[in-house]
Amino acid sequence: MDIQQRIAQFETMVRPEADPHNDMAWFSLGGAYAQAGRHADAARAYTRCFEINPAMSKAYQLAGKALIDSGDTAGAIVTLTRGFHSAAGRGDFLPRKAMGELLASLGAPVPQLEEETKTPAAVSDGFVCGRTGRPGTKMVRPPFRGPVGEWIAANISQETWMDWIKQGTKVINELRLDLSREEDSATYDRHMREYLGIDESVAA
Numbered sequence: 001m002d003i004q005q006r007i008a009q010f011e012t013m014v015r016p017e018a019d020p021h022n023d024m025a026w027f028s029l030g031g032a033y034a035q036a037g038r039h040a041d042a043a044r045a046y047t048r049c050f051e052i053n054p055a056m057s058k059a060y061q062l063a064g065k066a067l068i069d070s071g072d073t074a075g076a077i078v079t080l081t082r083g084f085h086s087a088a089g090r091g092d093f094l095p096r097k098a099m100g101e102l103l104a105s106l107g108a109p110v111p112q113l114e115e116e117t118k119t120p121a122a123v124s125d126g127f128v129c130g131r132t133g134r135p136g137t138k139m140v141r142p143p144f145r146g147p148v149g150e151w152i153a154a155n156i157s158q159e160t161w162m163d164w165i166k167q168g169t170k171v172i173n174e175l176r177l178d179l180s181r182e183e184d185s186a187t188y189d190r191h192m193r194e195y196l197g198i199d200e201s202v203a204a
Contacts, residue, residue, distance in 0.1 A: 006032045023053040024174040039070035057087035057095035077108045084111050093133035094197035129157035131197050151202045
């Protein structure tokens with residue numbers, strides 16, 4: 001399926017007569033628009049995603065990036081600042097960090113969180129999750145074989161992994177994925193990498 005077919009697929013899914021409140025379909029549509037270079041459309045799709053589901057911190061981040069790419073710097077600053085506070089409130093460390101870096105690249109102020117103005121407490125020998133920045137349970141073994149599974153075990157807590165399992169189920173259901181199909185499996189894997197903050201170089 002080429003990019004135009006993917007765009008058509010997700011546009012069909014979010015039509016008023018279909019499921020216009022499907023946040024995952026809007027998120028995927030934003031990604032397809034961005035891949036096609038339609039950055040303003042991507043920003044609108046990602047914005048619709050986080051309007052439906054404010055917990056989608058990554059949608060704020062990608063909406064901000066799409067607004068930058070479309071030339072709307074002022075809109076990007078508003079979206080990224082709003083998304084930064086939302087991600088901070090939810091403990092989504094990686095999207096928050098990425099949005100702070102995007103704000104800094106625009107010369108905009110990066111919000112200062114109250115807890116960051118205090119002297120940081122000593123971290124015990126416990127495992128700290130790379131996605132949330134919070135202590136968690138280290139996995140006993142990788143969730144699956146290969147470099148991505150090893151990266152997850154080294155960087156992601158068991159609690160965050162279980163959160164992804166719940167989110168992954170939502171991805172499968174709302175995007176109507178059949179994981180026996182290579183294309184649908186790739187879509188699932190892409191959402192997993194975005195959720196957990198896995199760099200594409202790890203997957204490669």
